[in-house]
Amino acid sequence: MLQGFSHLKNIVHVIEFFKANGTAYMVMEFVYGETLKEYIARTGAMDFESRALPLMRPLMEDLNYLHESDVIHRDIAPDNIMITPEGGLKLIDFGCARSTSSEKLTQFIKPGYAPLEQRTTGGQGSWTDVYAFSATIYYCVTGGKNPVDSYDRFYNLQNGGADPLVPPSAVSGKISPENEQVLLRGLALQSDDRIRTMTELLAEFDKNAAPKPPVSPKPPVPPTGKTQQTYGTETPVRDGPVSGPSNDEPAPVTRQQAANDTLKVVVGILIAVVVVLVILVFVMATNRSVAAEPLIAAEAVKTAISGRIPI
Numbered sequence: 001m002l003q004g005f006s007h008l009k010n011i012v013h014v015i016e017f018f019k020a021n022g023t024a025y026m027v028m029e030f031v032y033g034e035t036l037k038e039y040i041a042r043t044g045a046m047d048f049e050s051r052a053l054p055l056m057r058p059l060m061e062d063l064n065y066l067h068e069s070d071v072i073h074r075d076i077a078p079d080n081i082m083i084t085p086e087g088g089l090k091l092i093d094f095g096c097a098r099s100t101s102s103e104k105l106t107q108f109i110k111p112g113y114a115p116l117e118q119r120t121t122g123g124q125g126s127w128t129d130v131y132a133f134s135a136t137i138y139y140c141v142t143g144g145k146n147p148v149d150s151y152d153r154f155y156n157l158q159n160g161g162a163d164p165l166v167p168p169s170a171v172s173g174k175i176s177p178e179n180e181q182v183l184l185r186g187l188a189l190q191s192d193d194r195i196r197t198m199t200e201l202l203a204e205f206d207k208n209a210a211p212k213p214p215v216s217p218k219p220p221v222p223p224t225g226k227t228q229q230t231y232g233t234e235t236p237v238r239d240g241p242v243s244g245p246s247n248d249e250p251a252p253v254t255r256q257q258a259a260n261d262t263l264k265v266v267v268g269i270l271i272a273v274v275v276v277l278v279i280l281v282f283v284m285a286t287n288r289s290v291a292a293e294p295l296i297a298a299e300a301v302k303t304a305i306s307g308r309i310p311i
Contacts, residue, residue, distance in 0.1 A: 005066065010059040012092040031090050036140070037078035045143030048175035052140050053205055056133075059089045063133070064198035067126035070100045074124070076132035077113045078139050100125050112146035116154055117191050127196045134186030134201070141173045147187060154189055163189075178208040 006013045016027040034042075046052040059081070066073070074096040082090045096108045105124050108114065115131035117123040135147045148164045156164050165187065168175055175183065182204040188194040195201045 005069075005071075008062040008065060010062040010089055010091060011066065012090055012094070014094065026094065028092070028094075031082045031084065031092060033082045033084040033090075035079050036081040036083060036089070036136070037144075039083050040078065040140055040144045045172065045174050046140045048137070048141045048173075048179055049209075052137060053179075055087075055089060056137065057202065059091060060133070060198045060202050063091070063129060064126075064202075067100075067129065067197060071097055072100055072124060072126060072129050073097050073132075074105075074108055074118065074128060075110060075113075076129055076136055077110055078136055081136065098124075111149040114150060115191065115194075116150045116189055119151065123191060125191075125196075126198065127191045127194050130186050130195055130198065130201055131188075133198070134183055134195075137183055138168055138173075138187065141175045142168050142171045145171055150189060157189070176208060179205055182208065 005011050012031060013029040014026055015029060018025055018027075040046070046055075063073070063076075073091065073094065075093055076091065080091065080093045082092055084090055096106075098105050105121055107119055107121060109119060110132075113132045113135045115128055118128055131150075138147045139145065148166075153163055153165055156162070165184075167173070167180055167184065169177070169180055173180070182195070182201070185193070185204070186195045186201055195204065
């Protein structure tokens with residue numbers, strides 16, 4: 001019956017089942033870690049919304065799968081849930097597990113965790129595990145306090161007294177008022193008044209989840225009269241005043257505009273320097289040619305005299 005659930009990560013894997021010595025044996029995987037009971041004794045109460053519910057959610061989903069397969073555990077309690085080194089939960093000890101299709105179910109009572117119907121041989125189902133699981137949550141959020149046994153609650157009510165089950169908030173339970181009411185419905189004495197399935201229990205808790213904060217709107221983009229980069233896309237901005245100062249006031253100079261103006265000044269200076277240099281070179285070349293003409297004439301006269309060449 002249980003060997004077909006080896007794919008469930010939060011349920012202990014049953015390796016083999018056999019009969020010998022007039023009884024039956026189950027060989028299950030060895031689970032490293034500590035029990036939930038030991039963990040709470042070491043660390044104290046869990047905050048339900050931030051710690052207990054996220055931790056227990058995968059196990060609740062796997063338990064719902066078991067229930068839909070007509071299997072109930074009937075012994076859910078803090079000492080039968082392991083916390084693995086990886087930080088997950090694993091439900092162990094399936095010695096009392098039964099198929100809900102059985103005509104008669106054995107009686108099994110763990111004080112504080114067994115509902116009233118578990119004292120009989122009928123009327124058990126997924127709601128039976130819901131009671132035990134809710135009692136386990138009660139234990140975690142109160143820092144290790146067991147719920148009052150279902151029979152003691154029933155006896156007190158039958159004799160005209162009040163239900164002695166103390167709400168977890170009254171014993172420093174770390175749980176919101178809304179989720180506390182859901183938890184108490186999971187601990188209802190009469191199965192007809194109780195939340196029926198793990199899926200329903202989880203859905204009721206999720207209804208009370210804190211709403212997500214609204215997303216803040218993006219800030220407005222100031223107009224600049226040019227195309228500007230906004231949130232990764234180019235957004236053309238309409239020219240002209242939109243709001244703010246009047247048209248008579250000069251527009252503020254941006255950093256880019258100042259850089260462009262500086263560049264224009266530098267380029268103008270460089271052009272002026274080049275023009276001046278060209279003029280100087282031209283003037284110097286002209287003066288040199290004029291000064292050389294008398295020297296050439298004097299040299300020609302000297303040559304003519306020495307060589308008796310008529311001029």
